[in-house]
Amino acid sequence: MSTAIGTGSAVEGPRERLSVMPLRRVLGEVRRGGPLGFLDSAGRRARGSITRLNLGPFRPFLVTHPRHLEHILRTHAGNYPRGAAMWAALGRLTGDGIGGEGAQWQASREILQPAFSARYLTAMSEQMITSIAGAVDDLDARVGPGRPVDAGLEMTRLVQRVINPVFFGNLVPDEEGDRLGAAIATAMGSLLWRMAMPFVPHRVPLPGDRAFHRSTRTVNEILRPVITAARVGDREGQDVVTRLLNGAGPDGTPLTDEQICDDIVALFVAGSESSAIALTWVWVAMLQNPHVAERVREEVDRVVGGGRPEREHIRRLTYTHQVLNEVLRVYSVGWAVPRMAIEDDVIDGVPIPGGSTLVISPYLTHRLEDVWERPEEFDPDRFTRERVRARHPLAYLPFGDGGHQCIGQHFFSQEASLIVATILSRYEVTLRNAPVEPKLSLTLQPRTPVELEFTPR
Numbered sequence: 001m002s003t004a005i006g007t008g009s010a011v012e013g014p015r016e017r018l019s020v021m022p023l024r025r026v027l028g029e030v031r032r033g034g035p036l037g038f039l040d041s042a043g044r045r046a047r048g049s050i051t052r053l054n055l056g057p058f059r060p061f062l063v064t065h066p067r068h069l070e071h072i073l074r075t076h077a078g079n080y081p082r083g084a085a086m087w088a089a090l091g092r093l094t095g096d097g098i099g100g101e102g103a104q105w106q107a108s109r110e111i112l113q114p115a116f117s118a119r120y121l122t123a124m125s126e127q128m129i130t131s132i133a134g135a136v137d138d139l140d141a142r143v144g145p146g147r148p149v150d151a152g153l154e155m156t157r158l159v160q161r162v163i164n165p166v167f168f169g170n171l172v173p174d175e176e177g178d179r180l181g182a183a184i185a186t187a188m189g190s191l192l193w194r195m196a197m198p199f200v201p202h203r204v205p206l207p208g209d210r211a212f213h214r215s216t217r218t219v220n221e222i223l224r225p226v227i228t229a230a231r232v233g234d235r236e237g238q239d240v241v242t243r244l245l246n247g248a249g250p251d252g253t254p255l256t257d258e259q260i261c262d263d264i265v266a267l268f269v270a271g272s273e274s275s276a277i278a279l280t281w282v283w284v285a286m287l288q289n290p291h292v293a294e295r296v297r298e299e300v301d302r303v304v305g306g307g308r309p310e311r312e313h314i315r316r317l318t319y320t321h322q323v324l325n326e327v328l329r330v331y332s333v334g335w336a337v338p339r340m341a342i343e344d345d346v347i348d349g350v351p352i353p354g355g356s357t358l359v360i361s362p363y364l365t366h367r368l369e370d371v372w373e374r375p376e377e378f379d380p381d382r383f384t385r386e387r388v389r390a391r392h393p394l395a396y397l398p399f400g401d402g403g404h405q406c407i408g409q410h411f412f413s414q415e416a417s418l419i420v421a422t423i424l425s426r427y428e429v430t431l432r433n434a435p436v437e438p439k440l441s442l443t444l445q446p447r448t449p450v451e452l453e454f455t456p457r
C-alpha cells in the first residue's frame with residue numbers, strides 16, 4: 001500500500017485516473033444504503049481517482065484526492081468558480097455578495113474578513129464568553145436528571161446567542177435574533193426542491209415556495225429597521241452590520257440596504273446551522289467515545305477550574321481543539337463543495353470538459369485510506385501538531401480551501417471550545433440515544449434528534 005500522500009507534500013496519485021459509476025449502480029447503492037450509503041460506496045470504489053457519476057441528466061465529477069483538490073482550489077482556481085446549477089437557488093436567498101462570486105463577492109469578502117480574523121475574535125472573546133454563560137444559564141432551567149433535551153435545538157440557541165453581538169452589536173435583542181435565525185433556517189429548508197430541480201422555471205410553483213416568501217418577509221421585517229437605525233447612528237461599532245455600512249462595493253459606492261441584508265443572511269446560512277450541527281456532533285462523538293470525553297473533561301478541569309472560561313484559556317484547551325478537528329474530519333458537515341469548470345481542462349490526465357460540475361467531497365477525502373490510518377476510527381490524536389504537519393495540506397478541508405475558504409473557521413473554533421468548556425465545567429453530560437447515525441442532506445446531520453441529559457456537577 002502506498003503511504004506517500006500521508007507524508008507531507010510528496011503526493012502519490014491514485015491508482016486509476018478516471019472511474020465511472022453507471023446509473024444502475026448509483027440507483028442500486030441509493031436503494032441499499034440511501035444517499036450516504038451511495039456516497040460511501042462511490043468513495044470506496046474511487047480510492048482517490050476522479051469519478052464520473054451518472055445521475056441521469058446530471059453527470060458531475062466526484063473529486064477527493066488532495067492533489068486534484070490542489071489543482072481545482074489553488075493552482076487553477078480561476079477556472080473553477082462556484083456556480084453549479086444546484087447552488088443558483090440558494091442565491092435567491094443570499095444574493096451575489098459574500099455568498100456569490102466575482103467582483104461583488106470580492107468586495108464583501110474584503111469588508112467582512114477582518115470581522116472574523118483570529119485577532120479580532122480574540123478581542124471579542126469576553127463578549128462571546130458572556131453570551132455563552134447567559135445562554136447556559138437559560139439552559140439551566142430546562143435540564144436535570146431525567147429531563148433530556150434536544151441537542152440540535154440547544155446548540156442552535158447557543159450559536160445564535162454568540163452570533164448576535166458579533167453580527168449586530170447591541171442592535172438586535174436576543175429574541176429577535178432567535179426569530180431571525182429561525183426564519184432564515186425555514187427559508188433555506190424551503191429551497192430544497194428548487195435546488196434539486198434547478199431547471200424548473202420560477203413561474204412554475206414548487207413545494208416550499210410559499211414558506212420561502214413568508215420567511216423572507218420576516219427576515220426583511222427584522223433586518224431592514226436594524227440597517228436603517230444603524231445608518232443614522234454613529235457607525236463606530238465593529239459589528240458586521242456597521243462594517244458593511246462603512247464598506248463599499250467594487251465601484252467604490254456604499255452597499256445598498258438590500259446588499260447588506262443579503263450578506264447578513266448569507267453569513268447566517270453559511271455559519272449558523274453548520275456550527276449548531278457540528279456542535280451536536282461534538283457531543284455525540286465525545287459521548288460515544290468515553291475515553292475521549294474523560295480526557296476533555298480532565299483538560300477543562302485543569303485549565304478552566306470550576307469557574308467561567310476566560311480568554312487566555314482558549315488556546316490552552318489543546319486536546320479539546322484536537323477533538324473539534326477530529327469531529328469535523330469524521331462528521332464533515334459541509335460534505336460537498338461544488339465547482340463549475342469554465343473551460344476544458346485536464347486534471348492528472350483526466351479531461352474535464354468546460355461546463356462540467358465537479359463535486360469536491362471533504363467527507364470522502366477525510367476517509368482516504370492512503371492518507372488516514374484507520375479512517376473510521378475516532379482518534380483526536382491525529383491532530384497533534386507533528387502529525388498535522390506531516391500530512392498534505394489538502395488532506396483535511398472541513399472549511400474548504402482557496403479563495404472561498406470559510407470565513408468563519410476561527411469563529412467556530414473559538415465558540416465551540418468555549419461552549420464545550422462552559423458546559424463541561426458545570427454539568428455531567430450523557431447521551432440518551434446512542435448510537436447516533438449520520439444522514440446526508442444539504443449538510444451531514446444526525447439521522448435522529450440527539451437527546452442529551454445535563455446533570456449539575
Ligand code: HEM
Pocket residue numbers: 082098099100109266267270271272274275278332333334337338397398399400401403404405406407408409411412
Ligand atoms: C463547523 C462550522 C462550519 C463549517 C463546517 C463550514 C464550512 C464551510 C465550507 C466548506 C466553506 C467553503 C464553501 C466553498 O468553497 O464553496 C465555507 C464557506 C463559508 N463559510 Fe463556513 N463553515 C462553518 C462555519 C462558519 C461560520 C461560523 C461562519 C460565519 C459566521 C461561516 C461563514 C462562511 C462564509 C461567509 C463562507 C463563504 C466564503 C467565501 O465564499 O468567500 N462559516 N464554510
